[in-house]
Amino acid sequence: MDADLYDGDEYADEHAEHEPEPEPTLRVLIYSDDRTTRRQVMTALGRRPAADLPALEYVEVATEPMVIRLVDSTKFDLLILDGEAVPAGGMGVCRQLKDEIYHCPPILVIVGRPQDAWLATWSRADGVSAHPIDAIALPDVVARLLRKRVAVATV
Numbered sequence: 001m002d003a004d005l006y007d008g009d010e011y012a013d014e015h016a017e018h019e020p021e022p023e024p025t026l027r028v029l030i031y032s033d034d035r036t037t038r039r040q041v042m043t044a045l046g047r048r049p050a051a052d053l054p055a056l057e058y059v060e061v062a063t064e065p066m067v068i069r070l071v072d073s074t075k076f077d078l079l080i081l082d083g084e085a086v087p088a089g090g091m092g093v094c095r096q097l098k099d100e101i102y103h104c105p106p107i108l109v110i111v112g113r114p115q116d117a118w119l120a121t122w123s124r125a126d127g128v129s130a131h132p133i134d135a136i137a138l139p140d141v142v143a144r145l146l147r148k149r150v151a152v153a154t155v
Helices: 008-015 035-045 064-073 090-100 114-123 137-154
Strands: 025-031 055-061 078-082 107-111 127-130
Touching (some): 064 078, 078 090, 090 114, 127 137
Parallel strands (some): 025 055, 025 078, 107 127
């Protein structure tokens, strides 16, 4: 090819492999000592809790020390903490994170029963859902929290 006839940008545009942009995702940490509870949460939320939100990427955690370590070192868009986890319940972990992590991501606490939702206010949770996992209510709360997070991130 003659160098005088070659326009690098045009050639690159015509012959570049057009790979799709990677789909944005929202990273969600799910803490429970019970793997069944973690599975139920992920099943209820699915790939995305609402059509207007990016896909979710899940990080499952079974111990409180690992929650603290990961939240301290990794960017999460939402934390979902099981209030019934043993030995460290999600409400206590939530309060600790809110006290210790600068710009802590929103936290949803899953309480043992709907009547315990008032306890989540003590923990400073941003959202509450109850056991058993409700596949309609949980995605609604998660979508509300993530929409706020996405709106703040785009400003």
